[in-house]
Amino acid sequence: MARTGKPREGCEGFRRPASRFPGRSGRRRAIALGAVHLLIGLHLLHWVVTGTTLSPVEPSESMYTLENGQVNAGFIFFIVAILSTALLGRWFCGWACHMVALQDLCGWMMRKIGIRPQPFRSRLLGWVPFLLAFYMFLWPTLKRWSLPWFEGQFATVASWIDPVRPWVGFTDHLMVADFWATFPSWWIAIPFFLVCGFATVYLLGSKGFCSYGCPYGAFFSVADRISPMAIVANMDACESCGLCTANCTSNVQISREIKIHSQVVDPGCMKCLDCVDVCPNGVLSFGRGAWNPLAKAIAPTRNTHLSLQGEVSLAILCALIWFSWRGVYAQIPMLMATGIAISVSFLIWKSLQLLRLEDVSLQGQQLRRTGAITTPGLILLAITISSILLTLSAGHTRWNEVQADRHFNEAQVNLDQVLIPGQPPISPQLMESAALAVQHLQRCRHFSRGGFALLEPPGTILEEKLGYMSAVSGDLIGASSWWGLALEEKSSDDLLVRYGQLVELQEGPQALARWLDSQRERLGNRLTLVNLRGDLARRQALSAFQGGQAEAAARHLQALIGWIGEEPELLRNIADLLDQAGISEEATSFRQRAQLSEQNSAPPAGTTDRR
Numbered sequence: 001m002a003r004t005g006k007p008r009e010g011c012e013g014f015r016r017p018a019s020r021f022p023g024r025s026g027r028r029r030a031i032a033l034g035a036v037h038l039l040i041g042l043h044l045l046h047w048v049v050t051g052t053t054l055s056p057v058e059p060s061e062s063m064y065t066l067e068n069g070q071v072n073a074g075f076i077f078f079i080v081a082i083l084s085t086a087l088l089g090r091w092f093c094g095w096a097c098h099m100v101a102l103q104d105l106c107g108w109m110m111r112k113i114g115i116r117p118q119p120f121r122s123r124l125l126g127w128v129p130f131l132l133a134f135y136m137f138l139w140p141t142l143k144r145w146s147l148p149w150f151e152g153q154f155a156t157v158a159s160w161i162d163p164v165r166p167w168v169g170f171t172d173h174l175m176v177a178d179f180w181a182t183f184p185s186w187w188i189a190i191p192f193f194l195v196c197g198f199a200t201v202y203l204l205g206s207k208g209f210c211s212y213g214c215p216y217g218a219f220f221s222v223a224d225r226i227s228p229m230a231i232v233a234n235m236d237a238c239e240s241c242g243l244c245t246a247n248c249t250s251n252v253q254i255s256r257e258i259k260i261h262s263q264v265v266d267p268g269c270m271k272c273l274d275c276v277d278v279c280p281n282g283v284l285s286f287g288r289g290a291w292n293p294l295a296k297a298i299a300p301t302r303n304t305h306l307s308l309q310g311e312v313s314l315a316i317l318c319a320l321i322w323f324s325w326r327g328v329y330a331q332i333p334m335l336m337a338t339g340i341a342i343s344v345s346f347l348i349w350k351s352l353q354l355l356r357l358e359d360v361s362l363q364g365q366q367l368r369r370t371g372a373i374t375t376p377g378l379i380l381l382a383i384t385i386s387s388i389l390l391t392l393s394a395g396h397t398r399w400n401e402v403q404a405d406r407h408f409n410e411a412q413v414n415l416d417q418v419l420i421p422g423q424p425p426i427s428p429q430l431m432e433s434a435a436l437a438v439q440h441l442q443r444c445r446h447f448s449r450g451g452f453a454l455l456e457p458p459g460t461i462l463e464e465k466l467g468y469m470s471a472v473s474g475d476l477i478g479a480s481s482w483w484g485l486a487l488e489e490k491s492s493d494d495l496l497v498r499y500g501q502l503v504e505l506q507e508g509p510q511a512l513a514r515w516l517d518s519q520r521e522r523l524g525n526r527l528t529l530v531n532l533r534g535d536l537a538r539r540q541a542l543s544a545f546q547g548g549q550a551e552a553a554a555r556h557l558q559a560l561i562g563w564i565g566e567e568p569e570l571l572r573n574i575a576d577l578l579d580q581a582g583i584s585e586e587a588t589s590f591r592q593r594a595q596l597s598e599q600n601s602a603p604p605a606g607t608t609d610r611r
């Protein structure tokens with residue numbers, strides 16, 4: 001380990017050398033985190049090869065257990081991790097968390113090029129992980145209990161809350177086939193790692209995401225407080241050199257805490273053991289400490305970078321940015337929205353400093369020197385303006401998504417009521433809500449396709465919803481156009497049935513028959529298409545028969561032969577109808593074909609089971 005001279009006694013500002021080589025624990029931790037990623041890779045491989053595997057071992061999966069009762073591997077893992085923290089301290093974060101691995105990697109790469117990320121300190125933003133933990137793990141249960149009361153007392157407020165799914169008890173979701181269902185697409189994963197790794201580390205410090213964005217950390221820090229195990233100190237040998245504090249990437253004020261408690265009490269300590277390695281006098285070790293869950297951790301000397309007004313403004317800004325990005329385009333996961341919110345809030349705060357103060361720097365880079373904005377300062381301003389524009393666009397789309405969902409939920413009806421003749425009419429209120437849903441959904445389309453959004457939800461979610469709401473609002477031409485677009489990309493059974501019903505309603509049964517023929521050419525003999533064609537032929541035949549047109553009825557059934565082949569019962573029905581129409585010769589021919597078909601489908605003589 002390189003030392004650059006002994007700092008003042010208790011010097012918390014002493015910086016670690018940029019070229020610092022990881023100590024023994026650092027190397028062991030790198031191996032442990034590498035092994036975690038290897039296990040993740042093997043888990044994925046198992047899914048790809050076998051098609052079914054253990055559900056994701058990811059704490060965020062616990063949300064589905066608490067909200068829907070789906071007991072999965074992530075929930076069990078999270079419980080075990082919390083219990084182990086309560087027993088042995090916060091080892092999980094430092095030795096097994098892939099987000100810590102990512103931040104450590106980013107921090108290490110930055111130190112290689114001479115950047116030493118210094119922590120940004122904000123009191124209010126420090127509550128973000130607790131708020132997220134509440135939202136993820138407590139809110140689903142609280143919502144289930146409180147929503148009926150809200151609906152009774154404050155119907156308008158209740159309409160803004162997502163509907164609660166009925167509780168069906170706990171169900172087994174340990175093994176899954178759709179392993180990736182709860183993860184974002186790969187092209188969201190890359191910006192996720194850039195934002196939650198590089199951006200948060202560079203802007204907010206080595207453990208920027210852990211400090212301000214990790215909801216699981218809230219649980220681990222509470223569990224760590226009750227653990228009897230800690231980094232303990234033999235104070236007789238301590239010279240208060242401050243090296244331990246300077247090397248702690250979790251910003252624990254080690255040398256000051258051990259002076260008071262003879263151990264580290266800050267629940268932010270991730271037991272990485274860097275301080276144990278770096279102490280020249282072997283003062284520190286991991287062991288049993290004095291049990292004091294209420295011991296007050298020592299705050300860094302410079303408690304916060306912000307005034308109270310600044311803290312409040314930044315917190316409000318962060319919340320607005322978070323709501324703008326959370327779930328937008330049906331793509332952005334909550335943790336990524338959090339990473340974006342804290343990073344963009346910081347950028348705005350720094351840019352305001354840049355515009356107001358004479359001298360401003362960031363991570364050793366001078367952004368403004370004696371009143372003149374430097375090139376790095378201009379780059380930071382450009383990044384901030386771009387981030388604000390992107391956030392405004394995301395916020396606009398998110399607002400429209402929320403409004404669209406609200407009207408969509410109000411206007412939901414069984415589509416049979418719209419697409420099958422003779423059903424009771426849709427109420428004008430529902431039609432109005434559906435029309436409003438269409439307006440908002442159209443704004444959520446990509447700007448190149450007539451909307452305002454930068455991205456669209458994956459697949460055909462938007463087109464299908466637009467078709468549904470257009471149909472409910474009475475705009476059948478619109479519905480046909482949206483569902484037609486959706487069908488070009490995805491031909492789900494439900495979509496085929498609904499589009500078929502729409503074709504028949506608008507253009508009649510002949511048009512439906514032609515459309516079904518075209519779909520069969522495109523998709524082959526799909527069971528849904530065959531069923532639709534069979535249903536159409538039977539309805540047409542019945543209608544013709546009831547109108548006294550036996551031959552027409554026979555011809556409608558005859559059209560089915562091309563779809564289902566020489567089916568004996570069908571051929572006999574056709575023969576009966578032709579007989580009634582007085583076309584006996586052809587009727588006889590159909591009966592012979594029925595007989596032949598039966599003989600061909602009968603098992604060969606001698607293969608009958610005689611046991």
Ligand code: SF4
Nearest residue numbers: 238239241242244279
């Ligand atoms: S514990 Fe070791 S590194 Fe920390 S202040 Fe004391 S002597 Fe220095």
Ligand code: SF4
Nearest residue numbers: 248269270272273275
């Ligand atoms: S106090 Fe020591 S063990 Fe804890 S996070 Fe800091 S360097 Fe690691």
